[in-house]
Amino acid sequence: MLVAALTLLPVASHAQSASSPAAPAAKARPAVLQGIEKQGFKVLGEFDAPAGLRGFAGVVSEQQPATAYVTADGSHVLFGTLFNEKGEDVGAAALDRLVAKPMSDTIWRKLDASSWVRDGRADAPRVIYTFSDANCPYCHHFWQAARPWVDSGKVQLRHVMVGVIREDSPAKAAAILGAPNPSAVFLENEHSFSKGGIKPAASISPALANKLDANQRLMLELGFQGTPGILFRDAQGVVQRVSGMPQGEDMEKVMGPR
Numbered sequence: 001m002l003v004a005a006l007t008l009l010p011v012a013s014h015a016q017s018a019s020s021p022a023a024p025a026a027k028a029r030p031a032v033l034q035g036i037e038k039q040g041f042k043v044l045g046e047f048d049a050p051a052g053l054r055g056f057a058g059v060v061s062e063q064q065p066a067t068a069y070v071t072a073d074g075s076h077v078l079f080g081t082l083f084n085e086k087g088e089d090v091g092a093a094a095l096d097r098l099v100a101k102p103m104s105d106t107i108w109r110k111l112d113a114s115s116w117v118r119d120g121r122a123d124a125p126r127v128i129y130t131f132s133d134a135n136c137p138y139c140h141h142f143w144q145a146a147r148p149w150v151d152s153g154k155v156q157l158r159h160v161m162v163g164v165i166r167e168d169s170p171a172k173a174a175a176i177l178g179a180p181n182p183s184a185v186f187l188e189n190e191h192s193f194s195k196g197g198i199k200p201a202a203s204i205s206p207a208l209a210n211k212l213d214a215n216q217r218l219m220l221e222l223g224f225q226g227t228p229g230i231l232f233r234d235a236q237g238v239v240q241r242v243s244g245m246p247q248g249e250d251m252e253k254v255m256g257p258r
Helices: 033-037 092-112 137-145 147-151 169-177 182-191 206-221 250-255
Strands: 007-010 041-048 054-060 064-070 076-079 116-119 126-132 155-161 229-233 239-243
Touching (some): 033 041, 033 064, 041 064, 041 092, 054 092, 064 092, 092 229, 126 137, 137 147, 137 182, 147 155, 155 169, 239 250
Parallel strands (some): 126 155
Antiparallel strands (some): 007 076, 041 054, 054 064, 064 076, 126 229
16 A cells, blocks of 8 residues: 655666656656556646656555655656655645645545435535434534534535434434434434434435435545545535544534634
């Protein structure tokens, strides 16, 4: 697995000439990149880099944005962060433009298309997605902690329902998603959580089973192994993830100012 450290990787193939005056985007991709692509780095775009290097922005394991720099002779690639004399990451802007924001837009569209339950005002300026299980105590704690933001109209939580905690979790999720007013049933479960929550659905229709399966696949795709799995957009519009109940100052980072 690739790690975010600046690592020099040689290749045995002939060095590629760096004498071409063509713009970086018009050049052939250096063969040396194949080595780190086999280790999980996927190139999404090229950008200008200093000192004769060619910069490449991409992702590791389909999730983590990362940069790689190919030497002028095309024989080596440096993977990781390149700093200038001011301590600035020279690839940060390109990584944001070529990878982070497009990835964030794609993730947000997938979340929007999932089966979720609204908690809060429809016109709340801040939207936060959270993978939630009706039996998850940490999901319940997050719901409780979020009340000041949600009740004031500043935040809308969108609970992407999954059934992973207990045997009856899928049936409880189905009872919520299949209700005429899912938001009301979701809140009923939270208000009665200490008493066991709502009754699970007697059966799960194929349509609801498909929705729950799709939600769980999305949860795993986005890197969460359990609930709650929280996603929000930062000030730059980049999606950030928090696994589990946010602690301390992280709660305000997720929810925004009170």
